[in-house]
Amino acid sequence: MIVDSFCKVDSTLRIVIATTAFGMGVNVPNINIIVHWGAPHNIQGYMQQSGHAGRDGTQSLSIIYYHPSDISTVATDTQTREFCLLQSCRRKFLIQQFTPEAQSTYSVLGSCLCCDNCKPTCRCGACLLDPPAIIEFDESLTKFAQLFDETIMREVHDQQRTEIKDELLHLRTKLVGNSCASLLNVGMITGLSDKVINDIVTNVHYIFSIDDIMSQYVFERKTAGEVFDIIDNVLSD
Structure with missing residues:
Protein backbone atom coordinates (compact mmCIF):
# COMPACT_ATOMS: atom_id res chain seq x y z
CA MET A 1 0.00 0.00 0.00
CA ASP A 138 34.03 27.40 13.00
CA GLU A 139 37.76 26.93 12.59
CA SER A 140 37.99 24.14 15.15
CA LEU A 141 35.81 21.86 13.01
CA THR A 142 37.96 22.55 9.96
CA LYS A 143 41.05 21.66 11.97
CA PHE A 144 39.31 18.48 13.13
CA ALA A 145 38.63 17.48 9.53
CA GLN A 146 42.28 18.06 8.62
CA LEU A 147 43.39 16.00 11.60
CA PHE A 148 41.03 13.18 10.62
CA ASP A 149 42.34 13.41 7.07
CA GLU A 150 46.05 13.32 7.71
CA THR A 151 47.22 11.99 11.05
CA ILE A 152 44.79 9.67 12.85
CA MET A 153 45.67 6.27 11.48
CA ARG A 154 47.57 3.15 12.48
CA GLU A 155 49.53 0.48 10.69
CA VAL A 156 47.53 -2.59 9.71
CA HIS A 157 49.16 -5.52 7.92
CA ASP A 158 47.54 -7.48 5.10
CA GLN A 159 47.34 -10.59 7.27
CA GLN A 160 45.43 -8.64 9.92
CA ARG A 161 43.01 -7.31 7.31
CA THR A 162 42.39 -10.84 6.09
CA GLU A 163 41.76 -12.04 9.63
CA ILE A 164 39.36 -9.16 10.31
CA LYS A 165 37.43 -9.93 7.13
CA ASP A 166 37.15 -13.62 8.04
CA GLU A 167 35.91 -12.72 11.52
CA LEU A 168 33.35 -10.27 10.12
CA LEU A 169 32.01 -12.92 7.75
CA HIS A 170 31.76 -15.32 10.69
CA LEU A 171 29.93 -12.64 12.71
CA ARG A 172 27.48 -12.12 9.85
CA THR A 173 26.72 -15.84 9.72
CA LYS A 174 26.13 -15.82 13.48
CA LEU A 175 23.82 -12.79 13.24
CA VAL A 176 21.72 -14.39 10.51
CA GLY A 177 20.95 -17.22 12.93
CA ASN A 178 17.81 -19.10 11.99
CA SER A 179 16.68 -16.58 9.37
CA CYS A 180 16.24 -18.06 5.94
CA ALA A 181 19.17 -16.61 3.98
CA SER A 182 17.73 -17.98 0.72
CA LEU A 183 14.70 -15.70 1.09
CA LEU A 184 16.25 -12.66 2.78
CA ASN A 185 19.32 -10.63 1.93
CA VAL A 186 21.88 -11.26 4.68
CA GLY A 187 23.22 -7.74 4.29
CA MET A 188 19.77 -6.33 5.06
CA ILE A 189 19.29 -8.66 8.03
CA THR A 190 22.64 -7.97 9.65
CA GLY A 191 23.79 -4.60 8.30
CA LEU A 192 26.96 -6.36 7.15
CA SER A 193 26.74 -6.53 3.37
CA ASP A 194 29.79 -7.55 1.35
CA LYS A 195 30.39 -3.89 0.53
CA VAL A 196 30.20 -2.82 4.19
CA ILE A 197 32.61 -5.57 5.22
CA ASN A 198 35.04 -4.67 2.42
CA ASP A 199 34.83 -0.95 3.30
CA ILE A 200 35.55 -1.69 6.97
CA VAL A 201 38.56 -3.84 6.06
CA THR A 202 39.87 -1.24 3.59
CA ASN A 203 39.61 1.64 6.09
CA VAL A 204 40.26 -0.24 9.33
CA HIS A 205 43.44 1.79 9.96
CA TYR A 206 41.18 4.81 10.59
CA ILE A 207 38.77 3.04 12.96
CA PHE A 208 39.40 3.62 16.68
CA SER A 209 35.96 3.42 18.28
CA ILE A 210 32.39 2.17 18.00
CA ASP A 211 31.38 5.70 16.99
CA ASP A 212 33.80 5.54 14.05
CA ILE A 213 32.04 2.39 12.86
CA MET A 214 28.56 3.84 13.34
CA SER A 215 29.43 7.06 11.52
CA GLN A 216 30.12 5.27 8.24
CA TYR A 217 29.40 1.56 8.20
CA VAL A 218 27.06 -0.09 10.74
CA PHE A 219 24.22 1.87 12.31
CA GLU A 220 23.03 -0.56 15.00
CA ARG A 221 25.11 -0.06 18.15
CA LYS A 222 25.14 -3.69 19.32
CA THR A 223 26.43 -4.91 15.94
CA ALA A 224 28.88 -2.01 15.73
CA GLY A 225 30.19 -3.04 19.17
CA GLU A 226 30.76 -6.60 18.00
CA VAL A 227 32.55 -5.34 14.89
CA PHE A 228 34.78 -3.12 16.99
CA ASP A 229 35.58 -6.01 19.36
CA ILE A 230 36.79 -8.03 16.37
CA ILE A 231 38.99 -5.18 15.14
CA ASP A 232 40.33 -4.47 18.62
CA ASN A 233 41.13 -8.13 19.28
CA VAL A 234 42.94 -8.64 15.98
CA LEU A 235 44.97 -5.44 16.11
CA SER A 236 45.91 -5.80 19.78
CA ASP A 237 47.39 -9.28 19.34
Whole structure:
Protein backbone atom coordinates (compact mmCIF):
# COMPACT_ATOMS: atom_id res chain seq x y z
CA MET A 1 0.00 0.00 0.00
CA ILE A 2 2.83 2.42 0.83
CA VAL A 3 4.64 1.48 -2.39
CA ASP A 4 1.46 2.24 -4.35
CA SER A 5 1.27 5.66 -2.67
CA PHE A 6 4.69 6.61 -4.02
CA CYS A 7 3.33 6.71 -7.55
CA LYS A 8 0.18 8.75 -6.87
CA VAL A 9 0.19 12.49 -7.51
CA ASP A 10 -2.41 12.98 -4.75
CA SER A 11 -0.52 10.78 -2.26
CA THR A 12 -0.49 11.84 1.40
CA LEU A 13 3.23 10.99 1.57
CA ARG A 14 5.33 14.13 1.79
CA ILE A 15 8.71 12.98 3.11
CA VAL A 16 10.54 9.71 2.44
CA ILE A 17 13.75 8.80 4.29
CA ALA A 18 15.55 6.24 2.16
CA THR A 19 18.83 4.83 0.87
CA THR A 20 20.16 4.95 -2.69
CA ALA A 21 18.13 1.83 -3.44
CA PHE A 22 14.88 3.81 -3.25
CA GLY A 23 13.09 3.92 -6.59
CA MET A 24 14.46 0.67 -8.01
CA GLY A 25 11.51 -0.86 -9.82
CA VAL A 26 9.21 1.96 -8.66
CA ASN A 27 8.50 5.06 -10.74
CA VAL A 28 8.07 8.03 -8.41
CA PRO A 29 7.52 10.98 -10.77
CA ASN A 30 6.76 13.95 -8.51
CA ILE A 31 9.80 14.30 -6.24
CA ASN A 32 11.07 17.88 -6.27
CA ILE A 33 13.58 18.05 -3.41
CA ILE A 34 16.39 15.62 -2.56
CA VAL A 35 18.27 16.17 0.71
CA HIS A 36 21.54 14.28 1.13
CA TRP A 37 22.30 13.88 4.84
CA GLY A 38 26.07 13.73 4.55
CA ALA A 39 28.14 13.79 1.38
CA PRO A 40 27.75 10.72 -0.87
CA HIS A 41 30.79 8.43 -1.09
CA ASN A 42 31.29 9.25 -4.77
CA ILE A 43 29.97 11.59 -7.46
CA GLN A 44 28.17 8.72 -9.20
CA GLY A 45 26.22 8.08 -6.00
CA TYR A 46 25.31 11.75 -5.81
CA MET A 47 23.93 11.69 -9.34
CA GLN A 48 22.03 8.46 -8.73
CA GLN A 49 20.41 9.87 -5.60
CA SER A 50 19.68 13.24 -7.20
CA GLY A 51 18.21 11.57 -10.27
CA HIS A 52 15.04 10.71 -8.36
CA ALA A 53 14.01 14.39 -8.48
CA GLY A 54 12.46 16.22 -11.41
CA ARG A 55 11.21 13.18 -13.31
CA ASP A 56 7.95 15.01 -13.98
CA GLY A 57 9.84 17.77 -15.78
CA THR A 58 9.65 20.36 -13.00
CA GLN A 59 12.69 22.25 -11.73
CA SER A 60 13.97 20.52 -8.59
CA LEU A 61 16.56 20.90 -5.85
CA SER A 62 19.32 18.59 -4.67
CA ILE A 63 20.87 19.76 -1.39
CA ILE A 64 23.82 18.29 0.53
CA TYR A 65 24.23 18.82 4.28
CA TYR A 66 27.69 17.72 5.34
CA HIS A 67 30.26 18.03 8.09
CA PRO A 68 33.89 18.69 7.07
CA SER A 69 34.81 15.12 8.05
CA ASP A 70 32.24 13.86 5.50
CA ILE A 71 34.46 15.11 2.68
CA SER A 72 37.77 13.86 4.06
CA THR A 73 39.89 11.61 1.86
CA VAL A 74 38.67 8.67 3.94
CA ALA A 75 34.97 9.34 3.52
CA THR A 76 34.52 10.31 -0.13
CA ASP A 77 36.23 10.60 -3.50
CA THR A 78 38.06 13.57 -5.01
CA GLN A 79 35.24 14.58 -7.36
CA THR A 80 32.64 14.74 -4.57
CA ARG A 81 35.00 16.72 -2.35
CA GLU A 82 35.68 19.18 -5.18
CA PHE A 83 31.94 19.45 -5.88
CA CYS A 84 31.11 20.28 -2.26
CA LEU A 85 33.83 22.93 -2.03
CA LEU A 86 33.24 24.35 -5.51
CA GLN A 87 33.05 28.14 -5.91
CA SER A 88 31.95 28.10 -9.56
CA CYS A 89 28.93 26.57 -11.33
CA ARG A 90 27.99 23.15 -9.95
CA ARG A 91 25.88 22.25 -12.97
CA LYS A 92 28.81 22.89 -15.30
CA PHE A 93 31.04 20.75 -13.07
CA LEU A 94 28.62 17.81 -13.28
CA ILE A 95 28.28 18.15 -17.04
CA GLN A 96 32.07 18.03 -17.32
CA GLN A 97 32.19 14.85 -15.21
CA PHE A 98 29.52 12.90 -17.09
CA THR A 99 28.85 14.48 -20.51
CA PRO A 100 31.79 16.75 -21.40
CA GLU A 101 30.66 16.76 -25.04
CA ALA A 102 27.60 18.76 -23.90
CA GLN A 103 29.72 21.67 -22.63
CA SER A 104 29.27 23.53 -25.92
CA THR A 105 25.49 23.65 -25.44
CA TYR A 106 25.64 24.70 -21.79
CA SER A 107 25.44 28.44 -22.55
CA VAL A 108 21.88 27.94 -23.84
CA LEU A 109 20.76 27.83 -20.21
CA GLY A 110 21.98 31.38 -19.65
CA SER A 111 21.74 32.41 -16.00
CA CYS A 112 18.61 30.38 -15.26
CA LEU A 113 18.17 26.95 -13.64
CA CYS A 114 20.89 28.10 -11.28
CA CYS A 115 22.95 26.31 -8.70
CA ASP A 116 23.64 28.01 -5.36
CA ASN A 117 26.88 29.52 -6.69
CA CYS A 118 25.21 31.09 -9.73
CA LYS A 119 22.02 32.17 -7.96
CA PRO A 120 23.40 35.48 -6.53
CA THR A 121 23.99 36.82 -10.06
CA CYS A 122 20.69 35.57 -11.52
CA ARG A 123 17.93 38.05 -12.37
CA CYS A 124 15.36 35.68 -13.89
CA GLY A 125 13.23 35.41 -10.75
CA ALA A 126 12.45 31.75 -11.48
CA CYS A 127 15.26 30.01 -9.63
CA LEU A 128 14.21 27.93 -6.65
CA LEU A 129 17.19 28.34 -4.35
CA ASP A 130 16.51 31.23 -1.96
CA PRO A 131 17.91 30.10 1.46
CA PRO A 132 21.63 30.42 2.18
CA ALA A 133 23.34 27.47 0.54
CA ILE A 134 26.39 27.34 2.81
CA ILE A 135 26.56 27.33 6.60
CA GLU A 136 30.01 28.25 7.85
CA PHE A 137 31.64 26.01 10.46
CA ASP A 138 34.03 27.40 13.00
CA GLU A 139 37.76 26.93 12.59
CA SER A 140 37.99 24.14 15.15
CA LEU A 141 35.81 21.86 13.01
CA THR A 142 37.96 22.55 9.96
CA LYS A 143 41.05 21.66 11.97
CA PHE A 144 39.31 18.48 13.13
CA ALA A 145 38.63 17.48 9.53
CA GLN A 146 42.28 18.06 8.62
CA LEU A 147 43.39 16.00 11.60
CA PHE A 148 41.03 13.18 10.62
CA ASP A 149 42.34 13.41 7.07
CA GLU A 150 46.05 13.32 7.71
CA THR A 151 47.22 11.99 11.05
CA ILE A 152 44.79 9.67 12.85
CA MET A 153 45.67 6.27 11.48
CA ARG A 154 47.57 3.15 12.48
CA GLU A 155 49.53 0.48 10.69
CA VAL A 156 47.53 -2.59 9.71
CA HIS A 157 49.16 -5.52 7.92
CA ASP A 158 47.54 -7.48 5.10
CA GLN A 159 47.34 -10.59 7.27
CA GLN A 160 45.43 -8.64 9.92
CA ARG A 161 43.01 -7.31 7.31
CA THR A 162 42.39 -10.84 6.09
CA GLU A 163 41.76 -12.04 9.63
CA ILE A 164 39.36 -9.16 10.31
CA LYS A 165 37.43 -9.93 7.13
CA ASP A 166 37.15 -13.62 8.04
CA GLU A 167 35.91 -12.72 11.52
CA LEU A 168 33.35 -10.27 10.12
CA LEU A 169 32.01 -12.92 7.75
CA HIS A 170 31.76 -15.32 10.69
CA LEU A 171 29.93 -12.64 12.71
CA ARG A 172 27.48 -12.12 9.85
CA THR A 173 26.72 -15.84 9.72
CA LYS A 174 26.13 -15.82 13.48
CA LEU A 175 23.82 -12.79 13.24
CA VAL A 176 21.72 -14.39 10.51
CA GLY A 177 20.95 -17.22 12.93
CA ASN A 178 17.81 -19.10 11.99
CA SER A 179 16.68 -16.58 9.37
CA CYS A 180 16.24 -18.06 5.94
CA ALA A 181 19.17 -16.61 3.98
CA SER A 182 17.73 -17.98 0.72
CA LEU A 183 14.70 -15.70 1.09
CA LEU A 184 16.25 -12.66 2.78
CA ASN A 185 19.32 -10.63 1.93
CA VAL A 186 21.88 -11.26 4.68
CA GLY A 187 23.22 -7.74 4.29
CA MET A 188 19.77 -6.33 5.06
CA ILE A 189 19.29 -8.66 8.03
CA THR A 190 22.64 -7.97 9.65
CA GLY A 191 23.79 -4.60 8.30
CA LEU A 192 26.96 -6.36 7.15
CA SER A 193 26.74 -6.53 3.37
CA ASP A 194 29.79 -7.55 1.35
CA LYS A 195 30.39 -3.89 0.53
CA VAL A 196 30.20 -2.82 4.19
CA ILE A 197 32.61 -5.57 5.22
CA ASN A 198 35.04 -4.67 2.42
CA ASP A 199 34.83 -0.95 3.30
CA ILE A 200 35.55 -1.69 6.97
CA VAL A 201 38.56 -3.84 6.06
CA THR A 202 39.87 -1.24 3.59
CA ASN A 203 39.61 1.64 6.09
CA VAL A 204 40.26 -0.24 9.33
CA HIS A 205 43.44 1.79 9.96
CA TYR A 206 41.18 4.81 10.59
CA ILE A 207 38.77 3.04 12.96
CA PHE A 208 39.40 3.62 16.68
CA SER A 209 35.96 3.42 18.28
CA ILE A 210 32.39 2.17 18.00
CA ASP A 211 31.38 5.70 16.99
CA ASP A 212 33.80 5.54 14.05
CA ILE A 213 32.04 2.39 12.86
CA MET A 214 28.56 3.84 13.34
CA SER A 215 29.43 7.06 11.52
CA GLN A 216 30.12 5.27 8.24
CA TYR A 217 29.40 1.56 8.20
CA VAL A 218 27.06 -0.09 10.74
CA PHE A 219 24.22 1.87 12.31
CA GLU A 220 23.03 -0.56 15.00
CA ARG A 221 25.11 -0.06 18.15
CA LYS A 222 25.14 -3.69 19.32
CA THR A 223 26.43 -4.91 15.94
CA ALA A 224 28.88 -2.01 15.73
CA GLY A 225 30.19 -3.04 19.17
CA GLU A 226 30.76 -6.60 18.00
CA VAL A 227 32.55 -5.34 14.89
CA PHE A 228 34.78 -3.12 16.99
CA ASP A 229 35.58 -6.01 19.36
CA ILE A 230 36.79 -8.03 16.37
CA ILE A 231 38.99 -5.18 15.14
CA ASP A 232 40.33 -4.47 18.62
CA ASN A 233 41.13 -8.13 19.28
CA VAL A 234 42.94 -8.64 15.98
CA LEU A 235 44.97 -5.44 16.11
CA SER A 236 45.91 -5.80 19.78
CA ASP A 237 47.39 -9.28 19.34
